Amino acid sequence: MQQNNWIKKIYVNRQVENSPLVERIISRLKPTPVQLVDRLEEIQAELRLATDPIAESKRVLFLTGEKAFIRPCPCSPGAVPCGYWTVDLNLNCPFDCSYCILQVYFNLQPLTIAVNQGDLESELDAFLADTRNNLLRIGTGELGDSLALEAISGQASFLIDLFRNKKGVWLELKTKTAAINSLLTSPASENVIFAWSLNTERIIKMEEIGSASLAERLRSAEKAVERGFKVAFHFDPIIYYSGWEKEYGEVCEALLKKIPLAAIAWVSLGTLRFPGKLREIARHRFPRSSIYEEEMVRSWDGKFRYPRPLRMKIYQTLTDIFKAHDAGDKLYLCMESPEVWQNFSKQNKKGKQLASPFFWHK
Amino acid sequence: MELRPISLEEINFDDTRFRFSLDRADEKLIFSIQRAGLIEPVIVKSAGRAFILVTGWRRVEASREAGLKEIPALVMPSGWTDLSLFSLAFFESYPRKDFSLAEKALIIKKFIEFGLSPEEVIEEFLTRLELPPERQTIDLLRQLASLDWALPSIHRGRWKISTARLFLSFFPEERRAILDLGEALNHNQQAELIELLFTLKKRQKVGLDTILTEEEIKPLVQAVREKQPRAGLELLTALRKRTFPLVTEINRQMQAALRQINLPGNSRLDYDHSLEKSSLTISFEARTREEMEVVVEQLKQKVKEGELDVLFGLLNKKIGK
Numbered sequence: 001m002q003q004n005n006w007i008k009k010i011y012v013n014r015q016v017e018n019s020p021l022v023e024r025i026i027s028r029l030k031p032t033p034v035q036l037v038d039r040l041e042e043i044q045a046e047l048r049l050a051t052d053p054i055a056e057s058k059r060v061l062f063l064t065g066e067k068a069f070i071r072p073c074p075c076s077p078g079a080v081p082c083g084y085w086t087v088d089l090n091l092n093c094p095f096d097c098s099y100c101i102l103q104v105y106f107n108l109q110p111l112t113i114a115v116n117q118g119d120l121e122s123e124l125d126a127f128l129a130d131t132r133n134n135l136l137r138i139g140t141g142e143l144g145d146s147l148a149l150e151a152i153s154g155q156a157s158f159l160i161d162l163f164r165n166k167k168g169v170w171l172e173l174k175t176k177t178a179a180i181n182s183l184l185t186s187p188a189s190e191n192v193i194f195a196w197s198l199n200t201e202r203i204i205k206m207e208e209i210g211s212a213s214l215a216e217r218l219r220s221a222e223k224a225v226e227r228g229f230k231v232a233f234h235f236d237p238i239i240y241y242s243g244w245e246k247e248y249g250e251v252c253e254a255l256l257k258k259i260p261l262a263a264i265a266w267v268s269l270g271t272l273r274f275p276g277k278l279r280e281i282a283r284h285r286f287p288r289s290s291i292y293e294e295e296m297v298r299s300w301d302g303k304f305r306y307p308r309p310l311r312m313k314i315y316q317t318l319t320d321i322f323k324a325h326d327a328g329d330k331l332y333l334c335m336e337s338p339e340v341w342q343n344f345s346k347q348n349k350k351g352k353q354l355a356s357p358f359f360w361h362k
Numbered sequence: 363m364e365l366r367p368i369s370l371e372e373i374n375f376d377d378t379r380f381r382f383s384l385d386r387a388d389e390k391l392i393f394s395i396q397r398a399g400l401i402e403p404v405i406v407k408s409a410g411r412a413f414i415l416v417t418g419w420r421r422v423e424a425s426r427e428a429g430l431k432e433i434p435a436l437v438m439p440s441g442w443t444d445l446s447l448f449s450l451a452f453f454e455s456y457p458r459k460d461f462s463l464a465e466k467a468l469i470i471k472k473f474i475e476f477g478l479s480p481e482e483v484i485e486e487f488l489t490r491l492e493l494p495p496e497r498q499t500i501d502l503l504r505q506l507a508s509l510d511w512a513l514p515s516i517h518r519g520r521w522k523i524s525t526a527r528l529f530l531s532f533f534p535e536e537r538r539a540i541l542d543l544g545e546a547l548n549h550n551q552q553a554e555l556i557e558l559l560f561t562l563k564k565r566q567k568v569g570l571d572t573i574l575t576e577e578e579i580k581p582l583v584q585a586v587r588e589k590q591p592r593a594g595l596e597l598l599t600a601l602r603k604r605t606f607p608l609v610t611e612i613n614r615q616m617q618a619a620l621r622q623i624n625l626p627g628n629s630r631l632d633y634d635h636s637l638e639k640s641s642l643t644i645s646f647e648a649r650t651r652e653e654m655e656v657v658v659e660q661l662k663q664k665v666k667e668g669e670l671d672v673l674f675g676l677l678n679k680k681i682g683k
Contacts (some may be wrong), residue, residue, distance in 0.1 A: 048484055049497045280524045283560075287531070293565040295606050297636040307609050308637050313681040339639055 006059055006094060007152075010034045010041050011110065013064035021115040022063050025152055029061070040064075052285060054103050057110050058094050060331075061152075066114040070127050073142060076301045079335045082358050085138040087124075087171075089114050089155045095176060096209040099237050099284040102143065102203040104278045111144075113153045128169060132276075138163075141174025141195070148177050150322040156183055164189040168263070172232060176211035178220040188228030193265045195232035196221055198255065200247040203239050207289055214251060218258050225263040236270035236334055238314055239291050240306055245317055252321040261327055269318055270334035271311050273303045300337055311336075312343050319348050332344060332358055363439060365403060367432045373422065374412040379444065380451045381415070382468040383459075384517040387424035395421075395428040403434035405454070407447055413437070417451045445476040456490070463506070463526055464517035466491045473508035476518055481542055493523065514539050525553040528560050536570040543586050546594045555594075558601040565605075578604070609637055612676055619672045626660035627653075631670075633677060640677040642670065 006139060007029055009319065014036050014333040026034055037043060050056035053277055066088070073084035091112035094101060102109075117337060126158075140146040140159065150156045156173050163171035173183075174195040183194075196217045199207075204214055212220070221231045233255060238248060275283075279292045305311065313331065322328050328348045333341055404418025415422060416438065425433050438447060452469060455461075461469065469491070473483055480500050488495040493503075494619045506516070508528050516526065529537060540559060562573050574583045578600055585593035594655040613635055620631060629646030633639070644661060648654035664670060 007469075048495055049481065051501065053496055060517055182599070280527065283531070284527055290564050290567075293561045297606070297609060297610055297638065299636065299638050308640075309612070309679055309681050310608060316680075337638060 006154075007032055007061050007111070008059045009039050010061045010260050013062070014038050016063060016065050016115050019063075019115045021113075021117070021153070024154075025061075025063060025113065025115075028152055028343050032061075037062075040109075043110050047108045047110070052086060053108055054281070054285065055096060057092060057106070057108055058096060060110045062110040062112045063115050065116040065119075068123060069114070069120045070123055070138070071095055072289065076303065076335045078300045078337065080333070080338055080341045082332060082334070083137070085136060086142040087120070087138050087140055087159070088143045089117055089120070089140065089154065089159070090149055094148050095145060095211045097176075097211070098207040098209075098282050098289040099239075099272060099274065099278075099291060101274065101278060103281050103285070104275060105143075111149065113149065113155070117158055119153065124162065124166075128166065131168075136169040137168055137172060139172035139174055139195070141172070141197075145175050145177060146173035146195075147175040147179050147183075150182065152180055157186070158192065160186065160189065160192050163192060166191060174216065174232075174234065176208060177351070178212040178216035180220045180224060184223060184227045185227075190230070193220065193232050193263075194231045195234060196225045197234045197236060198251055199235070199237075199239070200244070202241075202247060202249055203245075207239070207286075207291060218254060221255075225259060229263075230264055230265045231259060232265045232267065234268045234270070234334070235318065237272035238318070240310065240314065241291070244314070248314075248318060249321055252318060256322070256325045257347055258289060261325070261330070264327065264330050266326070266332060267330045268332055268334045269315055270336070271306055271314055273299070273305045273335060275303050279304065290323045294349060308337075308340060311340055315340070315344055316347060319344065323348065329359065364437045366407065366435065366437060367437045368413055368437070369432055370422065370426055370430065372411070372413050373406070374409065374414055377409070377414045379414065379421050379472070380407075380448055382451070382461075382465050382472060383419055383455065384462065384465055384468075384514055385420055387420050387427055391420065391424040392427045395424050395430065400425050400430065400433045401418070403436050403461055405436045405438060405447075405450065407438050407442070408440060416447045417454050443476075445473075445478065448472055448476050461491065462517045463521050463523060464513040466493060467503040467507040467526075468513070470503040474500070474504065499523075502527060502530065509537070512537065512541055515545070519544070519552045520551045521549065522553065525556055530557050531560065532563075532570065539570060539574065543583065543594070543597065546586070546589070547598070551594065551598060555598060555601070558598070558605050561605050562601065573604075576604075608681075609635075612637060612679060616673065616676050619676065623664070624675075625664070627657045629657055629661065631673070633673070637677065640674070642673055642677070 010032050012022055012024060012034060017036060026238060040062065043060065047053045047056050047060070067090060069087050071086050071088070073086050075081040092106055092109050093100070094111060139156060140156070147156055159171060159173070163169065170191045170193055172193045172195050174197060176197050180194065198214065199216065201214050221233075224231050235248070235251075238244075274292075282289065283292060295307060295310070297307050299305045306314070319328060319331060323332055331346055331348060336344070373395060400421055403422065406413040406414055406417040413435070422433065470487065472523055473487065474480070480497055483500055484495045484497065488499055493499050502523070507513070521529075529540065532540060540556060544555050547555060559570060559573065563570055566573070571580060579597070582593060582597040582600055586597055616633065623631065625631060625648055629644055632643045632645070633641070646657050648657060
């Protein structure tokens with residue numbers, strides 16, 4: 001995603017047409033055609049005509065303003081929440097992962113960049129003044145890849161400067177790219193964490209279309225560590241298939257071999273889960289993928305998951321590898337039930353149990 | 363337009379260009395026409411010496427069954443285009459009819475054939491028909507409408523768009539087999555049948571035929587084809603077992619273990635059959651404190667003696683290598 005020529009058209013909300021960032025982005029993407037619009041619906045009317053509107057929405061850019069940027073991560077009702085916050089300057093993602101929840105979450109949302117990033121400064125100050133106690137984790141990778149549009153928007157660079165040395169908050173930039181070089185030119189900050197979503201080469205190749213390879217992601221992480229940044233990793237979604245045990249094991253080993261433990265802030269584990277609607281969309285959009293056809297049950301929040309005994313086996317397998325490297329305490333589970341957490345804590349965590357299983361909570 | 367009686371023999375029944383209703387005349391309508399005649403006129407277009415039905419297929423079929431020779435009709439002026447007449451037919455039904463997906467598919471296909479652009483169909487009709495207002499909906503519906511042999515079953519089954527989409531992903535010869543197997547099932551069961559067959563086919567990377575000739579499945583398929591009672595439901599159960607082997611097996615063991623436990627009074631043991639929870643639920647009724655104390659004591663004893671351990675063991679079962 002270093003090249004920007006996948007963008008077919010730029011739509012600019014008339015209200016922000018004079019923004020300096022709009023000018024910069026248009027000039028970076030020249031000669032991509034530009035059209036002024038008054039409302040998002042004008043773009044959506046065109047997307048509706050595409051044979052694959054979701055794929056099409058990833059090829060058009062919408063420059064606009066957003067009213068607010070910071071929100072609590074919605075997690076899943078009934079799951080053990082980790083208290084994460086999201087800061088969304090971009091919406092949608094140029095990658096096309098077969099399991100991506102944004103296919104359901106967004107309804108014809110073009111790649112969207114909020115160009116009124118200056119408004120975030122005051123929102124962040126008010127937010128930090130209002131929050132106490134726990135150390136906050138806040139990240140940009142929930143509604144799009146944190147770095148995939150960096151060459152166009154420079155948003156990650158802006159965020160790093162904004163969060164640098166802010167007390168009581170960690171900024172996490174979560175990505176499937178290797179596009180990190182431009183961000184490593186400025187000095188590291190203790191509270192800025194680069195994070196990579198990790199998967200096996202087979203899954204990356206088959207299911208994470210357009211993203212960087214595993215080797216490229218790990219190499220980027222190494223570079224970030226060399227520059228003094230802390231890094232994090234997300235095994236999410238872990239996908240069950242014939243050979244998963246060996247191949248995920250290899251990814252864990254490769255990670256733990258390349259990245260020093262002291263530089264790893266956290267590692268999350270989360271098995272594949274999805275609402276029924278996503279399966280309907282993805283089966284149609286990704287006829288070659290078979291990740292939706294394994295044994296799944298409708299779980300407590302209405303999402304489909306592997307049966308609990310299988311999930312526990314998957315978590316245990318990966319946890320054993322991390323424990324063998326004295327890295328068990330870096331792990332946490334994402335969107336899991338108290339039942340599974342309890343089992344995980346029993347076998348992995350010392351001391352702190354379910355009342356607050358996350359080590360960044362006081 | 364002119365209101366006048368027309369002879370049923372003057373109607374060209376082969377010309378179904380304006381027809382999208384898949385309902386057939388039923389006993390009630392035939393009986394009503396026998397007793398009271400056809401009160402509401404149908405709408406027709408004049409075509410030479412014959413008439414083409416614009417609206418009222420069901421009423422005309424019922425009138426024929428009821429033995430009528432003539433029916434009242436509104437004959438439309440010749441200046442009306444087929445698109446205008448089809449719009450008339452659609453809007454005449456729209457406020458009072460809950461269209462099935464199969465009928466919606468026919469409606470959309472015909473609007474396109476009569477000259478509406480996809481944009482116009484998206485804008486004007488898809489949302490009104492409670493369908494996603496996107497180009498790909500039109501593509502799917504047109505594909506569905508082309509399966510005229512399947513439409514009556516899809517109509518009777520009141521399929522949802524998600525079921526139709528999965529159905530269309532099967533090969534043509536596989537689609538016929540699926541419709542046959544689902545004939546005796548209700549619409550939820552038909553949807554489940556298609557879902558299970560799709561999942562197994564894709565998981566095993568085989569054709570439908572391979573699944574239907576597997577040892578456990580083949581005799582059940584045969585029974586369905588012979589229209590044996592409950593055969594369809596038994597086939598569904600077998601397919602569920604193949605699709606959810608882990609959950610099915612633990613549930614089977616749980617049920618077997620539960621049968622071995624002799625619970626006091628009218629108490630009941632239950633658990634989450636999806637296996638998301640590892641807890642057991644015990645419920646019982648008691649009319650007095652004394653009655654309750656007796657049951658609680660007996661239950662305590664069962665727990666103490668480890669009779670329930672096998673259940674907890676199964677609910678906390680770990681998968682080995």
